[in-house]
Amino acid sequence: MSAIIVERLVKSFGKLIAVNEASFTVDEGELFGFLGPNGAGKTTTINILTTLLIPSSGKAVVGGFDVVAEAEKVRRIIGLVPQDITVDDDLTGMENLMLHAGLYHLDRQGAKRRAKEVLELLNLTDAANRKVETYSGGMRKRLELAAGLMHHPDILFLDEPTLGLDVQTRTAIWNYVKKLRDELGMTIFLTTHYMDEADALCDRIAIIDHGRIVAIDTPKSLKNSLGGDIIELEVMHNNPEDVVQLINKIDSVKKAAFMDGLFRVTVERGEETLPMMLETLLRKGHRVTRVIMKKPSLEEVFLEYTGRALRAEQGSWEEAFRQRMIIQRARA
Amino acid sequence: MRDIVVEIYVLLGRELKKWYRSPFLLLMTIIQPVIWMGLFGKALNLTGLLQVPEELLRQLPPDATSLIAELFNKVMTNLFGASGIDYFSYMSVGMLSIVVLFTSMSSGMTIVWDRRLGFLNKLLVSPVKRGSIIISKVLSGVVRSIVQAILVMLIAIALGARYSPAGPLAPLVALSALTLLSLGLSSLFISIAVRLRSWESQMATINLLNLPLMFASNALYPIKMMPAWLQAIASVNPISYAVDAVRQSLLMGASMSISALLLDIGALTLFAALFTGVGVLVADRGLRRG
Numbered sequence: 211m212s213a214i215i216v217e218r219l220v221k222s223f224g225k226l227i228a229v230n231e232a233s234f235t236v237d238e239g240e241l242f243g244f245l246g247p248n249g250a251g252k253t254t255t256i257n258i259l260t261t262l263l264i265p266s267s268g269k270a271v272v273g274g275f276d277v278v279a280e281a282e283k284v285r286r287i288i289g290l291v292p293q294d295i296t297v298d299d300d301l302t303g304m305e306n307l308m309l310h311a312g313l314y315h316l317d318r319q320g321a322k323r324r325a326k327e328v329l330e331l332l333n334l335t336d337a338a339n340r341k342v343e344t345y346s347g348g349m350r351k352r353l354e355l356a357a358g359l360m361h362h363p364d365i366l367f368l369d370e371p372t373l374g375l376d377v378q379t380r381t382a383i384w385n386y387v388k389k390l391r392d393e394l395g396m397t398i399f400l401t402t403h404y405m406d407e408a409d410a411l412c413d414r415i416a417i418i419d420h421g422r423i424v425a426i427d428t429p430k431s432l433k434n435s436l437g438g439d440i441i442e443l444e445v446m447h448n449n450p451e452d453v454v455q456l457i458n459k460i461d462s463v464k465k466a467a468f469m470d471g472l473f474r475v476t477v478e479r480g481e482e483t484l485p486m487m488l489e490t491l492l493r494k495g496h497r498v499t500r501v502i503m504k505k506p507s508l509e510e511v512f513l514e515y516t517g518r519a520l521r522a523e524q525g526s527w528e529e530a531f532r533q534r535m536i537i538q539r540a541r542a
Numbered sequence: 543m544r545d546i547v548v549e550i551y552v553l554l555g556r557e558l559k560k561w562y563r564s565p566f567l568l569l570m571t572i573i574q575p576v577i578w579m580g581l582f583g584k585a586l587n588l589t590g591l592l593q594v595p596e597e598l599l600r601q602l603p604p605d606a607t608s609l610i611a612e613l614f615n616k617v618m619t620n621l622f623g624a625s626g627i628d629y630f631s632y633m634s635v636g637m638l639s640i641v642v643l644f645t646s647m648s649s650g651m652t653i654v655w656d657r658r659l660g661f662l663n664k665l666l667v668s669p670v671k672r673g674s675i676i677i678s679k680v681l682s683g684v685v686r687s688i689v690q691a692i693l694v695m696l697i698a699i700a701l702g703a704r705y706s707p708a709g710p711l712a713p714l715v716a717l718s719a720l721t722l723l724s725l726g727l728s729s730l731f732i733s734i735a736v737r738l739r740s741w742e743s744q745m746a747t748i749n750l751l752n753l754p755l756m757f758a759s760n761a762l763y764p765i766k767m768m769p770a771w772l773q774a775i776a777s778v779n780p781i782s783y784a785v786d787a788v789r790q791s792l793l794m795g796a797s798m799s800i801s802a803l804l805l806d807i808g809a810l811t812l813f814a815a816l817f818t819g820v821g822v823l824v825a826d827r828g829l830r831r832g
C-alpha cells in the first residue's frame with residue numbers, strides 16, 4: 211500500500227500558485243525527498259499533507275485517509291518536524307517533550323523514558339532541564355526533531371530537518387533518520403534544498419520548482435538520466451549554432467546546448483572525450499577560454515530539469531537568517 | 543471525554559507554568575490596577591468632597607445639623623450604596639473587576655503569540671481537539687484573573703481599604719461573580735484574538751477595548767453620576783454587574799441587597815454562558831485551515 215498518494219494537487223494563495231498540479235506517491239517504509247529551491251512549494255505541500263492547509267484542488271491521501279475529509283485520522287498517525295522552530299521558549303527541553311507526549315496521549319512513564327532516549331540521541335541530555343530560551347538555534351532545531359520523534363508516528367514529515375545545523379549534527383541526524391526507516395519501517399517524507407542530503411538519504415527524490423514536480427526517481431536514476439559527464443566550455447565564436455554542430459559530430463557526445471554564454475555538453479567517458487573536443491574546436495579556429503568537467507550529480511540534474519542552478523549556499527544563509535529573526539522575535 | 547480532560551490538563555499546565563514562572567509579567571499586570579487604585583482611590587476622595595466640614599456644622603443650629611446629616615446620608619446612600627463607605631474602599635472593590643478585565647484580555651490574546659511562533663501549528667497537526675485548545679486558554683484566563691484579583695484585594699486591604707462582608711459566604715460569592723466575568727471576557731477576547739495575525743493588531747485591539755470597558759462601568763464612579771448615554775452603556779456592561787456583585791457582598795455589610803445580588807449573578811451567568819458558548823464556536827472556526 212502507498213503511504214502517501216497525491217493527485218494533481220493545487221494550492222494557490224490569491225494569484226500565486228504555490229503548488230501546481232503535483233502528483234506522486236510514496237511507498238510504505240520509503241524515505242522520500244522533496245528537493246527544490248526557496249519558494250518552490252515544499253512547505254506548502256507538507257502543510258497540506260499534515261492537515262494544516264486545505265488544497266485548492268486535487269487530492270491527497272495519507273496513510274489511507276483523505277487529508278481533508280479524514281483530517282483527524284491523519285493527525286493520529288503522522289508526525290511533523292516543521293521548518294520553523296516551534297518549541298516553547300519558556301519551558302525546559304524535557305517539559306517541551308512531555309507536553310508533546312501529552313498532546314498524543316502517551317502514558318507518563320513511557321513518555322519519560324522515551325524523552326530521555328531522544329534527548330540522548332540528539333545530544334541534549336545535559337540541556338534537558340534548562341529553559342529553551344537559553345538554547346542555541348541548532349539546539350532548538352534538535353529539540354524540535356526530538357519532539358517529532360516522541361510519539362513514533364507511522365509517517366514522519368521533516369521540513370528541512372538539518373537547516374542551519376553544523377556538519378556533525380547533520381550527519382548524526384541523517385544516520386538517525388535512516389535508522390528510523392530501516393529498523394522501524396517508518397515512512398519518511400523530507401524536504402531539503404541540500405543536494406548532498408537528498409542524495410545521501412533518500413530512496414527517491416522529487417524535484418520541485420515553481421510548484422511543479424519536474425522529475426521523480428531514485429538519485430541514481432536521476433543522475434544516470436543525464437546520460438554521462440557534463441562538460442561546460444567557454445568558446446570564442448561568431449555563431450553558437452556552428453559550435454554546437456561541430457561538437458555534436460564527435461562520437462561520444464550525446465547532447466550539446468548553448469545556455470547563459472556556456473556550451474553545455476553531455477558526453478560519455480568525459481576524460482577521453484574532453485581532449486578530443488578541444489582539438490576539434492581548435493582545428494576549426496575556435497579558441498576555448500575555459501573548461502569545466504563535472505561528474506553527474508543532483509546539482510547537474512537540477513540544472514538539467516529547471517535550467518537554473520540551485521544555490522544551496524545562498525538558500526541556507528537566507529533560511530538561517532529567517533530562523534534567527536524568529537528566535538529573536540520569540541525572545542523579545 | 544476523558545481525552546478532552548487530559549488535553550485540557552496538559553495545555554492548561556503549559557499556560558500556567560509560563561505564567562507563574564515569569565513573576566515580572568505577573569507584577570506588571572497587577573501593578574497597573576494598583577497604581578490606578580492609589581491615584582484615583584486615594585487622591586480623588588469623592589466621598590470626602592461631599593462631606594460637610596466640621597466647623598461649618600458646629601456653627602449651624604442643631605436641627606439644621608441633623609437635617610444636613612440626613613441629607614448627606616441620603617446622597618451617599620444614593621450614590622455609593624451606603625453612607626459609611628470611603629471612596630478608596632469603594633473603588634478598590636471595583637478595581638478587582640478591572641484586574642479580571644485586563645488579565646482575561648492579556649491571557650486570551652496569547653493565542654496571537656502561539657500562532658506567530660508556530661506553537662499553534664504544533665497543536666493543529668496533533669490529534670488534540672480544537673475545543674481543548676480554546677477551553678484551556680479560557681480556563682487559564684480564569685485562573686490567572688482570580689489569583690491576580692485576590693492579590694490586588696490583599697494589597698488594597700494593606701493600603702487601608704475597609705471591607706465588611708455580608709456573611710462568611712460573601713467572599714465566595716464575590717469570587718464566583720469574578721469567575722463568571724472572567725469566563726465571558728476570556729472567551730470574548732480569544733474569539734477576537736484567534737483571527738488576529740499580528741502582534742500590532744493585538745495591541746490596537748487591546749487599546750480600543752480596554753479603557754472604554756473600564757470607564758463605561760461603575761468600577762470607578764457610581765453610574766448615577768454619569769450622563770444618560772453613558773449610563774445606558776454602563777448598565778449593559780458586564781463589568782458593572784460584577785462590580786456591583788462584589789460591592790454587595792464585600793462592602794455593604796448588613797445593608798446588602800439580596801435582590802440586587804441575585805440580579806447581578808443572574809446577568810453574569812447569562813453573560814458567561816452566552817459568550818463562552820459563542821466564543822468557543824467562533825474561536826473553533828478561527829482555527830480552521832486556510
Ligand SMILES: Nc1ncnc2c1ncn2[C@@H]1O[C@H](COP(=O)(O)OP(=O)(O)OP(=O)(O)O)[C@@H](O)[C@H]1O
Pocket residue numbers: 223226227228246247248249250251252253254255293403
Ligand atoms: N500563507 C501564505 N500566503 C501567501 N503566500 C504564501 C503563503 N505560504 C506560502 N506562500 C508562497 O508560496 C510559495 C511557496 O512557499 P513554500 O513555503 O511552500 O516554499 P518552500 O519550498 O518551502 O521554500 P523554502 O525553501 O524557502 O522553505 C512562496 O512563493 C510563498 O511566498
Ligand SMILES: [Mg+2]
Pocket residue numbers: 252253254293369
Ligand atoms: Mg519551506
